[in-house]
Amino acid sequence: MVALLQLVVVGFVLLTVVYVALSIWSRRVRRMKLENAWYDEGQPGEQDAFVEQGLRDYDGSLRRKLILGVYVVPILVIGTIIYLTNFH
Numbered sequence: 001m002v003a004l005l006q007l008v009v010v011g012f013v014l015l016t017v018v019y020v021a022l023s024i025w026s027r028r029v030r031r032m033k034l035e036n037a038w039y040d041e042g043q044p045g046e047q048d049a050f051v052e053q054g055l056r057d058y059d060g061s062l063r064r065k066l067i068l069g070v071y072v073v074p075i076l077v078i079g080t081i082i083y084l085t086n087f088h
Contacts, residue, residue, distance in 0.1 A: 011074070019070045026067060030058045 034054040
């Protein structure tokens with residue numbers, strides 16, 4: 001039981017680190033694309049406002065929510081392996 005608790009705690013910490021790093025990287029990539037789009041579209045309005053609006057749209061997007069798969073996929077894989085090893 002202690003080994004399972006250790007696996008859960010260490011796994012959660014590692015997945016959280018991966019999630020945070022992936023979120024920061026994804027947001028940085030989106031910011032760069034928005035800055036490039038601002039230049040490509042002929043610099044409509046103020047750049048900071050354009051980028052901030054694009055990031056607000058990104059925060060509510062499906063792509064942002066898919067990053068939560070960092071938690072879901074490993075848990076499903078480990079759960080499936082444990083089930084198949086012990087009960088099948």
